[in-house]
Amino acid sequence: DVKVTQSSRYLVKRTGEKVFLECVQDMDHENMFWYRQDPGLGLRLIYFSYDVKMKEKGDIPEGYSVSREKKERFSLILESASTNQTSMYLCASSLAGTGGGQPQHFGDGTRLSIL
Amino acid sequence: EDQVTQSPEALRLQEGESSSLNCSYTVSGLRGLFWYRQDPGKGPEFLFTLYSAGEEKEKERLKATLTKKESFLHITAPKPEDSATYLCAVSKLIFGQGTTLQVKP
Numbered sequence: 001d002v003k004v005t006q007s008s009r010y011l012v013k014r015t016g017e018k019v020f021l022e023c024v025q026d027m028d029h030e031n032m033f034w035y036r037q038d039p040g041l042g043l044r045l046i047y048f049s050y051d052v053k054m055k056e057k058g059d060i061p062e063g064y065s066v067s068r069e070k071k072e073r074f075s076l077i078l079e080s081a082s083t084n085q086t087s088m089y090l091c092a093s094s095l096a097g098t099g100g101g102q103p104q105h106f107g108d109g110t111r112l113s114i115l
Numbered sequence: 116e117d118q119v120t121q122s123p124e125a126l127r128l129q130e131g132e133s134s135s136l137n138c139s140y141t142v143s144g145l146r147g148l149f150w151y152r153q154d155p156g157k158g159p160e161f162l163f164t165l166y167s168a169g170e171e172k173e174k175e176r177l178k179a180t181l182t183k184k185e186s187f188l189h190i191t192a193p194k195p196e197d198s199a200t201y202l203c204a205v206s207k208l209i210f211g212q213g214t215t216l217q218v219k220p
Binding site: 044045102105108 | 146147151156157159160161164202204208209210211212213
């Protein structure tokens with residue numbers, strides 16, 4: 001079974017802090033993704049990566065950056081956290097293939113609160 | 116503009132009462148349509164991939180179908196454990212907002 005592990009289930013941070021969300025997958029998947037999920041807005045893609053050291057902007061990249069130094073690990077960084085970044089953050093991975101043609105496997109999410 | 120719309124937003128069924136969830140899409144160059152199930156406090160769990168119109172996939176009480184404009188998730192004789200939010204997504208990494216299903220015993 002594919003396992004995608006997110007480092008924290010719940011996280012509380014303060015406005016202006018730099019926040020790191022970590023994600024690790026154990027199935028040697030090439031693709032990794034970061035989403036945020038908000039009531040009424042559904043899942044929205046922040047960033048994704050098709051290979052180590054590669055990254056692509058999703059639909060809502062503003063205020064975020066990512067890092068992928070190793071194939072199995074994809075980090076989401078909030079450069080200077082703001083209250084409107086309070087959300088559920090979901091990491092996913094999938095087999096190779098651009099254009100999103102492979103099913104994704106998700107972690108259980110990090111619920112982030114910015115005070 | 117690429118778009119995915121799910122209906123209804125919420126659905127309440129009695130145990131054993133079959134129904135269907137709808138996912139309508141307007142996407143150029145579709146390379147797959149995906150159904151996921153999400154339980155409260157969990158990440159989405161992959162159910163099905165459909166690649167071409169006319170394709171059908173089944174798993175237990177669930178059957179997914181695809182046309183050129185929409186997909187249906189048919190639930191036959193549902194049980195309370197089928198209660199969850201069902202998400203539809205297309206190959207351009209666009210998700211619908213989901214249908215929250217509640218099945219009462």
